[in-house]
Amino acid sequence: MKWLFTLLCCCVLNGYGGRTGAFTIHPDGRPVNFYSDPEMKDIRITVFPYKAEANVGIMVEVVSELENVLVVQMGIETFFCKKGELAVNTRNYTDQRLILYLEPDLCSQSSVISQEQQTVKIYGIHEEWFLVEAEDEQGRLRQGWLPPDKQCWNPWTTCP
Secondary structure, three states: OHHHHHHHHHHHHHHOOOOOOOEEEOOOOEEEEOOOOOOOEEEEEEEOOHHHHEEEEEEEEEEEEEEEEEEEEEEEEEEEEOOOEEEEEEEOOOOOOEEEEOOOOOOOOOOEEOOOOEEEEEEEOOOOEEEEEOOOOOOOOOEEEEEEHHHOOOOOOOOO
């Protein structure tokens, strides 16, 4: 238990403002499990939401992805979690358009999704780009690639 408290303090104090920072998301108040193996058989850490903070959890660094899991770094430890259990906030502040791309490349085909800033679930990673699911202006969920400069890894503040 002391190890977990130390890890959580490091996460909060140091933040994960790196290039691929994200946070656990708990829309229905469920905990998020982090596993020691990619087959997700050995639960190492269970993260419960901060109910007073809109059910967000902790910040992590997304390293890569495997078939069904995201590979994350917390401190010096590597863990695995289900895709869709991590999120970022979009950085389309002051009514900027939220644009998702077909491929993780600014030159690929793009779609304007919304002008609303939102929290988007992460389903994949390529270099610093996240494959996310966002809600369009008609309320439909759409998947696409979110560029690094439109990702905010901090659930409590806006990112510069």
